[in-house]
Amino acid sequence: MxxxxxxxxxxxxxxxxxxxLGYKYSPDTELVDFLxxxxxxxxxxxxxxxxxxQGLTGxxxxxxxxxxxxxxxxxxxFDAMKRCWCGLFVHKDVDDPDKxxxxxxxxxxxxxxxxxx
Amino acid sequence: MKKVLMYTLSTCPWCMRAKKFxxxxxxxxxxxxxxxxxxxxxxxxxxxxxxxxxxxxFPFIKIGEDVVVGYNPRKYSExxxx
Amino acid sequence: xxxxxxxxxxxxxxxxxxxxxxxxxxxxxxxxQEGNYYAMSNxxxxxxxxxxxxxxxxxxxxxxxxxxxxxxxxxxxxxAPEIKAPVYDTDISxxxxxxxxxxxx
Numbered sequence: 001m002x003x004x005x006x007x008x009x010x011x012x013x014x015x016x017x018x019x020x021l022g023y024k025y026s027p028d029t030e031l032v033d034f035l036x037x038x039x040x041x042x043x044x045x046x047x048x049x050x051x052x053x054q055g056l057t058g059x060x061x062x063x064x065x066x067x068x069x070x071x072x073x074x075x076x077x078f079d080a081m082k083r084c085w086c087g088l089f090v091h092k093d094v095d096d097p098d099k100x101x102x103x104x105x106x107x108x109x110x111x112x113x114x115x116x117x
Numbered sequence: 118m119k120k121v122l123m124y125t126l127s128t129c130p131w132c133m134r135a136k137k138f139x140x141x142x143x144x145x146x147x148x149x150x151x152x153x154x155x156x157x158x159x160x161x162x163x164x165x166x167x168x169x170x171x172x173x174x175f176p177f178i179k180i181g182e183d184v185v186v187g188y189n190p191r192k193y194s195e196x197x198x199x
Numbered sequence: 200x201x202x203x204x205x206x207x208x209x210x211x212x213x214x215x216x217x218x219x220x221x222x223x224x225x226x227x228x229x230x231x232q233e234g235n236y237y238a239m240s241n242x243x244x245x246x247x248x249x250x251x252x253x254x255x256x257x258x259x260x261x262x263x264x265x266x267x268x269x270x271x272x273x274x275x276x277x278x279a280p281e282i283k284a285p286v287y288d289t290d291i292s293x294x295x296x297x298x299x300x301x302x303x304x
Contacts (some may be wrong), residue, residue: 078165
């Protein structure tokens with residue numbers, strides 16, 4: 001299938017998943033376009049649109065939790081950042097995604113899961 | 118100058134931005150693309166991430182003895198200068 | 200159009216089993232568990248994969264594509280209950296199972 005067409009399909013499917021979770025696509029449209037393109041390539045190569053910013057291990061249980069949108073499996077961590085790890089999705093109230101930092105899993109856990117970032 | 122080693126993914130824009138940060142400042146660094154690496158190297162990278170208590174999330178950057186996971190220019194500068 | 204649609208005869212589905220049905224142009228997953236019947240949309244809310252091809256364990260159906268697990272009683276995704284597949288009421292009358300097809304789309 002044509003990459004552009006598949007990107008639009010994924011975009012529409014994911015929209016229905018992220019909306020009830022309180023997320024939207026990043027206002028950074030260039031980033032969104034780039035990430036969706038990577039996901040289409042990953043889907044062609046590996047069978048699923050995996051997160052382009054996290055590493056697959058080959059273990060199904062691990063890797064299936066990295067299929068986009070992976071928010072449900074990283075909810076507290078991503079909520080603390082107000083974005084997902086790769087930045088494709090942000091909280092609905094975010095207007096300037098460049099202000100949001102990537103906080104590693106360890107930093108998040110050590111913060112006592114407090115909203116101090 | 119501190120040694121800089123990065124684990125990255127060829128598909129990850131934040132890895133690209135991290136590389137750009139170091140290149141713009143003429144700071145030499147080595148990097149390995151996890152998704153392009155052989156199985157043995159991938160295993161080594163996973164073990165390294167896990168030994169630091171982190172998930173296999175990229176970019177994973179070692180600046181001397183310090184580790185930064187994610188694109189965070191402020192931390193890069195802080196660790197380069199410390 | 201009547202909302203209650205004939206689905207199957209009771210003896211067509213054993214307890215603990217699932218069946219794919221086409222009702223009113225919609226693909227429906229019908230599950231019989233502990234003597235009750237549960238009907239939900241067969242399309243996974245994630246990427247539209249057919250849930251009928253997944254494993255059923257108790258009240259939990261696991262999508263064959265990416266292992267997302269749903270409770271057939273509520274349609275809720277276990278990892279995030281905000282994400283739900285449409286579910287439909289069922290009724291048994293004179294050995295026949297009916298599904299109320301006026302659930303949300």
